[in-house]
Amino acid sequence: MTRTFETEEFQLHSEGLRLPVSVAVPCRSGGPFPSVQIHHGGGGFEPIYASMAAWLAERGTVGITLIHRGYPGADGEMEYGKGEVVDIGNLADEMRRRSYVDPARMGIMGYSRGAHNALLALERFHCFRAGALWSPPTDMVDHVSVNPWIAEIVGGAPVEVPEEYRIRSSILRTEEISCPLLLIHGERDEVIPVRHTLRLAEALRRQGKPHELRLFPEEGHVWTPEGFSRNWRLTVSFFEAQLGHGTGASAED
Numbered sequence: 001m002t003r004t005f006e007t008e009e010f011q012l013h014s015e016g017l018r019l020p021v022s023v024a025v026p027c028r029s030g031g032p033f034p035s036v037q038i039h040h041g042g043g044g045f046e047p048i049y050a051s052m053a054a055w056l057a058e059r060g061t062v063g064i065t066l067i068h069r070g071y072p073g074a075d076g077e078m079e080y081g082k083g084e085v086v087d088i089g090n091l092a093d094e095m096r097r098r099s100y101v102d103p104a105r106m107g108i109m110g111y112s113r114g115a116h117n118a119l120l121a122l123e124r125f126h127c128f129r130a131g132a133l134w135s136p137p138t139d140m141v142d143h144v145s146v147n148p149w150i151a152e153i154v155g156g157a158p159v160e161v162p163e164e165y166r167i168r169s170s171i172l173r174t175e176e177i178s179c180p181l182l183l184i185h186g187e188r189d190e191v192i193p194v195r196h197t198l199r200l201a202e203a204l205r206r207q208g209k210p211h212e213l214r215l216f217p218e219e220g221h222v223w224t225p226e227g228f229s230r231n232w233r234l235t236v237s238f239f240e241a242q243l244g245h246g247t248g249a250s251a252e253d
Helices: 047-058 083-096 113-124 140-146 150-154 162-167 170-176 195-206 225-243
Strands: 005-014 017-026 033-039 062-066 101-111 128-134 181-186 211-216
Touching (some): 005 083, 017 047, 017 083, 033 047, 033 113, 033 225, 047 062, 047 225, 062 083, 083 113, 101 113, 101 225, 113 128, 113 170, 128 225, 140 150, 140 162, 170 195, 181 195, 181 225
Parallel strands (some): 033 062, 101 128, 181 211
16 A cells, blocks of 8 residues: 655754654655644643644645643643743754754644644744644733633743733734634633634634634534534635645545
8 A cells, every 4th residue: 555644753852842743745746845833732742743743744735733831742841832932943943954844834723732832832923824723812811811820830820920921812913923824612611712813803803804714503622523613614714725735645535
């Protein structure tokens, strides 16, 4: 059987930490290829993320996964949207040096905490040409009111360390976003209520920034298998529309 992709694994060195990276690279001619960073949620890295990277590679897009700081297999401590954002920028720099990656067609996506980190990175780094955000928290003061345990990671309550919440609240810097976004959220989400994404979409609308908003009334924070399949199809179609296909792929694939 002909292989459709190959895997490269390496340790990203970021702020003195070693973070595992796995990359699925299309086995086809015509590179360099578009790429998408895939960032995991607060539950940590799971096999589904590697499968998502492989699915992208089979269609001609480089799929990139990173185990974030503080999770099993990676150095450091969780910072919930601070050091993780630096790591994303360093990963983008590292991938731009790969001959198989087209630096003009880089995308990023994430789920839950991964979407939080990805959105903060989109506001800070303008190397990405498209972003897909699944159930992102956008206002950290609101977020910690629903999930009080986050205060321990951040370093205190909002009244105690307001700057730590400000720098982690993407809703305050939406004017810095410079690429189209796909926003997906379940309306029954009790972990990260849909109001986070609604506020983001409204800010993008006011600022005239291109975005697609897809809300699903039957979905909670953990999507049903049917919901995941649908949302993944929407995401792949979005990236292929924004970044193009690898050589040999077609819109009908």
